[in-house]
Amino acid sequence: MTSVRPGVEISSWIEMKLSRSLHHLQDLQGRLQLWDAAGHTWLDLTLSNDRKTVTSVLRVDALPPLAEYSLILGDAVHNARSALDALAWELSHLNHAKPDDEKAIYFPIATRKGEWDDKGPRKGWATKLATIPEPYLTRIREVQPYNQKADPQNSGLAVLAQMSNQDKHRGMISASANANQIDLEFSIEPGDLGQSTPAGTIDGMDVAPLGDVGVLEDGRPFLKWVMSPRVTLERTRTLVGLAYTVDVRGKPFDLTSVLGELLQVRSLIYHVCNLPTPD
Numbered sequence: 001m002t003s004v005r006p007g008v009e010i011s012s013w014i015e016m017k018l019s020r021s022l023h024h025l026q027d028l029q030g031r032l033q034l035w036d037a038a039g040h041t042w043l044d045l046t047l048s049n050d051r052k053t054v055t056s057v058l059r060v061d062a063l064p065p066l067a068e069y070s071l072i073l074g075d076a077v078h079n080a081r082s083a084l085d086a087l088a089w090e091l092s093h094l095n096h097a098k099p100d101d102e103k104a105i106y107f108p109i110a111t112r113k114g115e116w117d118d119k120g121p122r123k124g125w126a127t128k129l130a131t132i133p134e135p136y137l138t139r140i141r142e143v144q145p146y147n148q149k150a151d152p153q154n155s156g157l158a159v160l161a162q163m164s165n166q167d168k169h170r171g172m173i174s175a176s177a178n179a180n181q182i183d184l185e186f187s188i189e190p191g192d193l194g195q196s197t198p199a200g201t202i203d204g205m206d207v208a209p210l211g212d213v214g215v216l217e218d219g220r221p222f223l224k225w226v227m228s229p230r231v232t233l234e235r236t237r238t239l240v241g242l243a244y245t246v247d248v249r250g251k252p253f254d255l256t257s258v259l260g261e262l263l264q265v266r267s268l269i270y271h272v273c274n275l276p277t278p279d
Helices: 013-037 066-092 113-117 134-142 156-166 255-272
Strands: 041-047 053-060 173-182 186-188 205-209 221-227 231-233 237-248 251-254
Touching: 013 066, 013 237, 013 255, 041 231, 066 134, 066 156, 066 173, 066 255, 134 255, 156 237, 156 255, 173 221, 237 255, 251 255
Parallel strands: none
Antiparallel strands: 041 053, 041 237, 053 221, 173 237, 186 231, 205 221, 237 251
């Protein structure tokens, strides 16, 4: 066989774990959207007397439940990792094969080529997974992080493995106000067109932080906009979205990117099985 179907030639446990992971991801995405839509964070805006400078103060009436979000993400990660490991187990036992060391059977995530090829006492993955028929083992090798031109340590699979280990010990998600999601509405004095800001920007604005905008704290000075023309604010309060990051071994990863990588696990599994990914 050059292809196998979860639930037919191999266990349905793989698909069950995948579905569970997807359920948690959808749950987390929905909760994040509901929190932002509720408007728990906003900016109070103040216009200077010369009408050329807008300053803002961050307002926070409640902090997002980050521990709960981390718990849901951890469940999604655990189930995605379990689905991959179940795939390796099923493939290594095809045609009644029996690996030499069944405790060493799980889905490999190799960031260095030597982890795959090592024939020494520690044994590389090619040896540990020797009972997996060649077409499947080749596909597993092809998706390994060490084959990527970019930093293998930061590949989707490598981050998944790190999160899976880290989830056992502590939460992972942090949040900050997102300076890229601010809707500043104002009208300008047409007679001021052609003027420049002190920094030399003509018919535009310069934006500068008023402190550590990464801290989600009520009353914290946030951003300052210096305009070239005089302006009139359409409103003095504007909602601000949140930016979420996942801490992986002390390095922040954008949560949206992490969720996208987790969603790709299903495609990866079906690629190894040599099947089209179901809709």
